[in-house]
Amino acid sequence: MNTAEAAPSPSLRLLAAAVDVYKKVFTNPALSSPNPVRRSGFDLDVTIESVRTEAQDVVSLTLVRPDGQPLPAWRPGSHVDVFLPSGKQRQYSLCGDPQDLSRYRIAARRLPGGGGGSLEVHALRPGAALRIRGPRNAFTFVDSAPRYLFVAAGIGITPILPMTHAAGARGRLVYLGRSRESMPFLGELPDGADIRPDDEYGPPDIPAILAEAPAGAAVYVCGPLPVLDAAQRCLFTLNPTGSLHTERFSAAPVADGREFDLTLAASGLHLRVDAAETTLDAIRRVRPDTAFSCRQGFCGTCKTKVVAGTVDHRDRSLPDTERADHMLVCVSRSAGGPLVLDL
Structure with a gap:
């Protein structure tokens, strides 16, 4: 089993260059304009108005539009995707007042053993520019219940x-x-x-x-x-x-998983995904910079092209038109036999 990084192929170098352009254009507020994003709200630039300590290891960020314009409306339970300066994408629930569209508020607990997103949030300061996407709602508040x-x-x-x-x-x-x-x-x-x-x-x-x-x-x-x-x-x-x-707020353990072989076609790496391990975690053993966010199969950040093999789709968002040749590696895995991914 080859668990070391192979020399980058031309296609891998091209992919890396494309990812670098994506990060610069789509996560750099100075280079991209606010645009509606299908099924996921809006891409827009915000500035951190204030950072406040709310509890032990918890800070809140208040976000505003640089031009002072109102932010998109949202309902209780909504979240936004936050593109951090490093390029990491993380999701945070909106916890302010839905009636006040002059600002959004999010909060994050510091998780030293996590993927680094919370540590980066805790290092942000007022005046910093961020890119956000949303709001989206995967936790809908039903306002007609009697109690x-x-x-x-x-x-x-x-x-x-x-x-x-x-x-x-x-x-x-x-x-x-x-x-x-x-x-x-x-x-x-x-x-x-x-x-x-x-x-x-x-x-x-x-x-x-x-x-x-x-x-x-x-x-x-x-x-x-x-x-x-x-x-x-x-x-x-x-x-x-x-x-x-x-x-x-954390990934569910793998249920009814089976071991399978995984090949990363662009880099030539061969891995064994354990029964209790996600495909994403196996990939990150050799590609720690692999993009992810929700780890629950609904945000789409980790969508990956499938070159060969049959997928056991366990996500909640991938369209039927993409299930034949794509998967969300944070939750989905092989339905039996090896998988080959375009990574």
């Missing part, structure tokens, strides 16, 4: 916070976290919010929390995988008339 229960854990408060204000008296918020010092936006919560840090209340009992949801309530849960998994396992047993809406 709501919101469960936010840690940085999961960011998409939930605007929802709680939109729901008003129909909603109840349970906010979980390690400690009050680690929980952002405590001063902006709606009246009656139930704040339950672990160091005061112990680990959260998710079934007990969900059992408090009124019949027919819309239940919104955002946070780490254990919280989401517990909600998905028990809600409909506890409340068969309710509806569950979730958003995760």
